[in-house]
Amino acid sequence: MKPFRDLFILVKKDILEELKTGGALISMLIFSLLIIFIFGLTLESFLSTERELAAVLLWVTIIFVSTLGLNYSFSVEKENSSIKGIMLTPADRGVIYLGKMFSNLIFIFIVEMFTVPLFLMFYNYSLIKIIPPLSIILVLGTAGIASVGTILSAISTCTKKRDILLPIILFPIIVPVLIGSIRCTEIIFLKMSLLAEAGKWISMLVAYDILFIVVSFLIFEFVLEEL
DSSP: OHHHHHHHHHHHHHHHHHHHHOHHHHHHHHHHHHHHHHHHHHHHHHHTTOTTHHHHHHHHHHHHHHHHHHHTTTHHHHHTTHHHHHHHSSSOHHHHHHHHHHHHHHHHHHHHHHHHHHHHHHTTOOHHHHHHHHHHHHHHHHHHHHHHHHHHHHHHHTSTTHHHHHHHHHHHHTHHHHHHHHHHHHHHHTTOOHHHHSHHHHHHHHHHHHHHHHHHHHHHHHHHTTO
16 A cells, blocks of 8 residues: 555645646646637638547647646756655655656646637537547546656756757657547547547557556656656
């Protein structure tokens, strides 16, 4: 039970830190709302005939917002050298990774809770019909982004150009997540059966999430030594 207790403490620490500063979460919310508003004003007439593009816009918004939040992930610990204190605790290094990953997931999910319903209403989608199946894809897609983004955020934090480096190394790696999530979202928006039409994409997202969570868990000890 100790790993679960350590995990809870680490996630609680990040949440309390964010509640005190509010820097990452507020920035993510404002940025996501701006993107939706700009897309809505500029592409509304086009989306009325090409509904599939709405899935692309939704996931582009999620990825950009997630990257913004991930850039903050280790910055506080690095600047205040508090990461050294975390490393001195008896918590397993992999558990520290999981704590950060779950914290990032929670922050991204909070932003999605506000922006996704707004996005759907903006483009005249039915919330009751779309939200349940879309929630599954949001969980799988966001987990993929957070699992990779957390470990890459730790790596990029070691450099002086971390704000620029993270998106450069993150975007190519999450291409499978982006493709799978967009394809599944298109199927949902077109009112097709998710399980019947998107089974292979869902399987790919699940496999991707498991693979990168396990790999990141195993190698995080070596990344942590560089922070």
